[in-house]
Amino acid sequence: MSDASPCLNCGACCSHFRVSFFWGECASAGGTVPDDLVVQINPSRVAMIGTDSKPTRCCSLVGDVGTGTRCTIYNQxxxxxxxxxxxxxxxxxxxxxxxxxxxxxxxxxxxxxYDLDLPISA
Ligand code: SF4
Ligand code: SF4
Incomplete structure (x- = not known):
């Protein structure tokens, strides 16, 4: 989830994909992600708990998908x-x-x- 405003009414990506990353991003390894929120999936990678199983939903997501959601570890x-x-x-x-x-x-x-390419008039 990015910090774009549409995400605050969405949360779908946090409830659809496996969110995996290098274990070195965990707090115990000098990173930011709390260790108790991840599960090891192979020797070098971890995944956010809840995203490595079905139904998928990251343990750090609160709220209702499509209505109002928030990441509880946004800065981490x-x-x-x-x-x-x-x-x-x-x-x-x-x-x-x-x-x-x-x-x-x-x-x-x-x-x-405002992102559309408007024709330039002479
Ligand atoms: S799926 Fe939803 S929460 Fe994820 S980036 Fe797209 S708009 Fe934002
Ligand atoms: S950590 Fe936050 S941004 Fe990342 S998947 Fe979980 S709820 Fe979404």
Missing amino acids: RSSVCREFEASWSQGQVNVDCDAARAAFGLPPLEQPV
């Missing part, structure tokens, strides 16, 4: 969470954002009007 979240962008937040579609939303019956985010 992993790189994979920080780097996951909502569609159009960087001026382009994120197909994974769209796919996560679709899994919950939510439409893809629409391109903001």
Whole structure:
């Protein structure tokens, strides 16, 4: 989940994908992610608890998907969470954002009007 405002009414990606990352991002290894919120999935990687099983839902997500959600470790979240962008937040579609939303019956985010390439008049 990025910090774009549409995410506050969504949370689909946190309830759809396995959120895995290098174990070195855990607090005990000098990172930020609390160790008690992850599960080891192989010798070098961990996953947020709840995202490595079905139904998928990160243990750090609160609220209702599609209505109002919040990450309880927002400032400590992993790189994979920080780097996951909502569609159009960087001026382009994120197909994974769209796919996560679709899994919950939510439409893809629409391109903001101010991002459209307007024709230049002479
Ligand atoms: S699926 Fe997209 S809009 Fe929804 S929380 Fe994730 S990044 Fe934000
Ligand atoms: S740590 Fe936060 S941003 Fe990352 S998947 Fe969990 S709830 Fe979403």
